[in-house]
Amino acid sequence: MKNKVKIARVQVDLTQQQLANKVGVTRQTISLIEKGSYNPTLKLCLEICYAVNKSLDEVFWIEKESGGEQ
Amino acid sequence: MKKIKDERLILINLKNIRFAYIIQTLGIIGILGYDLVTKGLNGMRENPLWIVFMVSIVVSAYLSMNVSVDHENNEKSSKKGLFISLVIVSLISVMIGILTSLSEGFTIINGIIIGGILFVCGLVPVLYIYYLRKKRQEDNPDE
Numbered sequence: 293m294k295n296k297v298k299i300a301r302v303q304v305d306l307t308q309q310q311l312a313n314k315v316g317v318t319r320q321t322i323s324l325i326e327k328g329s330y331n332p333t334l335k336l337c338l339e340i341c342y343a344v345n346k347s348l349d350e351v352f353w354i355e356k357e358s359g360g361e362q
Numbered sequence: 363m364k365k366i367k368d369e370r371l372i373l374i375n376l377k378n379i380r381f382a383y384i385i386q387t388l389g390i391i392g393i394l395g396y397d398l399v400t401k402g403l404n405g406m407r408e409n410p411l412w413i414v415f416m417v418s419i420v421v422s423a424y425l426s427m428n429v430s431v432d433h434e435n436n437e438k439s440s441k442k443g444l445f446i447s448l449v450i451v452s453l454i455s456v457m458i459g460i461l462t463s464l465s466e467g468f469t470i471i472n473g474i475i476i477g478g479i480l481f482v483c484g485l486v487p488v489l490y491i492y493y494l495r496k497k498r499q500e501d502n503p504d505e
Binding site for chain 1: 368369371
């Protein structure tokens with residue numbers, strides 16, 4: 293699933309490791325989320341949003357594509 | 363060792379455990395199958411692995427009732443389901459009991475005991491399913 297975690301993380305000047313420590317997961321998990329190959333739970337999404345001072349909408353919202361994958 | 367808090371790793375861990383469980387079960391079935399071929403049915407039952415296997419099957423059957431109750435979306439009341447199940451369980455136990463007491467070498471007492479055991483064994487899952495359905499209905503009152 294595509295998301296804007298990487299952009300949001302760079303904007304608040306955090307490394308993957310720092311963000312990982314803040315939200316309590318491993319760096320590999322953050323990396324996989326940014327690549328879009330791991331689907332985080334809503335709880336983890338919220339934690340990431342708190343850490344980068346953004347709303348769920350700004351980081352994870354994607355427009356529904358007609359016929360394509362969401 | 364630190365406790366794993368990463369949700370992704372917890373999930374991977376669970377999947378690994380599932381894989382190990384499959385291998386373990388296949389191994390147990392293999393050993394029991396070998397016993398069945400070499401020592402016969404009674405020889406197989408003497409193996410303590412038989413009890414382990416049976417207990418794990420019963421536990422997994424009870425746990426999967428949790429899933430199947432949520433999966434089914436029938437609108438019939440849980441009371442009616444309980445009543446039908448009770449009638450069927452009683453009928454089967456009485457029939458087996460009568461057949462046992464009529465067969466050679468068994469007394470009426472044997473028939474009553476076997477029928478009673480069957481009834482109790484059938485009653486427990488029926489009551490458990492009833493409890494689960496009732497709980498689900500209480501959780502979703504608008505359904």
